[in-house]
Amino acid sequence: MTAARPGRPETLLVMADDSYRQLFDDELRGRLADLARLGEPVQVAELESAAARARLAEVEVLITGWGCPPLTAAVLDAAPRLRAVLHAAGSVKHHVTDACWRRGLLVTSAAEANAVPVAEYTLAAVLMAAKRTATFAAAYREHPGSWQHWRDAIGPASAYRRTVGIVGLSRIGRRVSALLRPFDLTVLAHDPYTTPEQAAAVGAELTGLDDMIRRSDILTVHAPDLPETRHLLDARRLALLPDHATVINTARGALVDTAALTAECVAGRLSAILDVTDPEPLPTDSPLYRLPNVMLTPHIAGAMHSEVHRLAASALDELARLNAGEPLHHRVRAEDLAVIA
Structure with missing residues (x-):
C-alpha cells in the first residue's frame, strides 16, 4: 500500500x-x-x-x-x-x-457530497408525489380559472401517514430516510447490505423488497446500476404497488423497466417522477413526456x-x-x- x-x-x-x-x-x-x-x-x-x-x-x-x-x-x-x-x-x-x-x-470520491442535492431533490419529489402535484398541475392547465368541478375527482392527495419505500439504503438512501424523519410518514427500506439497526438509525424499517413494494404509496429508487439490479423494478414488481402509488427514480434508468412503467402510467394506475430514464433521454414519441401523472426532469438531481x-x-x-x-x-x-x- x-x-x-x-x-x-x-x-x-x-x-x-x-x-x-x-x-x-x-x-x-x-x-x-x-x-x-x-x-x-x-x-x-x-x-x-x-x-x-x-x-x-x-x-x-x-x-x-x-x-x-x-x-x-x-x-x-x-x-x-x-x-x-x-x-x-x-x-x-x-x-x-x-x-x-x-x-x-x-x-x-466526492459521492457523499453529490448525495446531498440528490437527497434534497428526492425529499421534494416525495412530498410532491404525496400531494399528487403533477396531476393537479396538469389538470389546472387544462381547466384555467376554476377547479371546483374537477379537483376533488382526482383522488386522495395527502402526505399524512403515507408509506415511503426506499430501494437501496446507501449514501443517498440513508440521507433521504433521515430527511423524511420530521414528517408523518412511515419509511421502509430494502438493502441487502444493511442491517435492521443501521436502517433504524436513519428512521427506516428494513424489510423484504416485495413486501416493501406492496406497502409503499411512494417508492424511491437509490440502488447502484449493476448487472443484478437491471430492471429491479420489472412488470411483476410494479404490479405489486398499490393503486395510485408513485415511482421516483433519481438513481439510474436501467433499474426500472421503462416499458412496464410506461404501461402502468398510461393506464393511470401509477404515477412517476423520473430524473433518469432508460434510454436517456427517452425517444421523442414516449408517452411519458405527455402524461399528466408523470413528471420528467433532465438528470438534474445531482450536483449542478x-x-x-x-x-x-x-x-x-x-x-x-x-x-x-x-x-x-x-x-x-x-x-x-x-x-x-
Missing part, C-alpha cells in the same frame, strides 16, 4: 476544461494553491501530450473530475511518484482502472452549478487530510466496486 506522507504534494487536476471551470471558483483555487504544489499546466483534459506527460513525471496526487481519461497502466508508468487519486465527482468506475488498484493507489463546488471542496478536504497524514474519509477500495455506483 502506498503510504501517505505529510506535506504539500505535487498535484495535477485531470478533468475536462469545462469541468474545471465549473468545479473550482476563485476561493477553491486559492485553497488548492495552499494545499498543493502546482506546476504548469495546473489542469489538463488529456494525458498524452508532452506537457501532460511532463507533469505526470513529477505528480504525487491527481485530483480528477468529469472527463478524466482512464488511468491506464501506461499512464501510471509515466507517473512513478503518484500515490493518490482524489475524485471531485461521484463514480470512479470510468477512470480508475485495475492498474490503479494493482499499484495500491489511494482513491477517494454552484452545487458542484461542494464536490471540489470534498476533494480538497481529502487532500488536507492526506497532507496531515490523517485517515481519508471517503476512500474507495477495489472491493467496493461490486456494490457501488
Whole structure:
C-alpha cells in the first residue's frame, strides 16, 4: 500500500476544461494553491501530450473530475511518484482502472457530497408525489380559472401517514430516510447490505423488497446500476404497488423497466417522477413526456452549478487530510466496486 506522507504534494487536476471551470471558483483555487504544489499546466483534459506527460513525471496526487481519461497502466508508468487519486465527482468506475488498484493507489470520491442535492431533490419529489402535484398541475392547465368541478375527482392527495419505500439504503438512501424523519410518514427500506439497526438509525424499517413494494404509496429508487439490479423494478414488481402509488427514480434508468412503467402510467394506475430514464433521454414519441401523472426532469438531481463546488471542496478536504497524514474519509477500495455506483 502506498503510504501517505505529510506535506504539500505535487498535484495535477485531470478533468475536462469545462469541468474545471465549473468545479473550482476563485476561493477553491486559492485553497488548492495552499494545499498543493502546482506546476504548469495546473489542469489538463488529456494525458498524452508532452506537457501532460511532463507533469505526470513529477505528480504525487491527481485530483480528477468529469472527463478524466482512464488511468491506464501506461499512464501510471509515466507517473512513478503518484500515490493518490482524489475524485471531485461521484463514480470512479470510468477512470480508475485495475492498474490503479494493482499499484495500491489511494482513491477517494466526492459521492457523499453529490448525495446531498440528490437527497434534497428526492425529499421534494416525495412530498410532491404525496400531494399528487403533477396531476393537479396538469389538470389546472387544462381547466384555467376554476377547479371546483374537477379537483376533488382526482383522488386522495395527502402526505399524512403515507408509506415511503426506499430501494437501496446507501449514501443517498440513508440521507433521504433521515430527511423524511420530521414528517408523518412511515419509511421502509430494502438493502441487502444493511442491517435492521443501521436502517433504524436513519428512521427506516428494513424489510423484504416485495413486501416493501406492496406497502409503499411512494417508492424511491437509490440502488447502484449493476448487472443484478437491471430492471429491479420489472412488470411483476410494479404490479405489486398499490393503486395510485408513485415511482421516483433519481438513481439510474436501467433499474426500472421503462416499458412496464410506461404501461402502468398510461393506464393511470401509477404515477412517476423520473430524473433518469432508460434510454436517456427517452425517444421523442414516449408517452411519458405527455402524461399528466408523470413528471420528467433532465438528470438534474445531482450536483449542478454552484452545487458542484461542494464536490471540489470534498476533494480538497481529502487532500488536507492526506497532507496531515490523517485517515481519508471517503476512500474507495477495489472491493467496493461490486456494490457501488
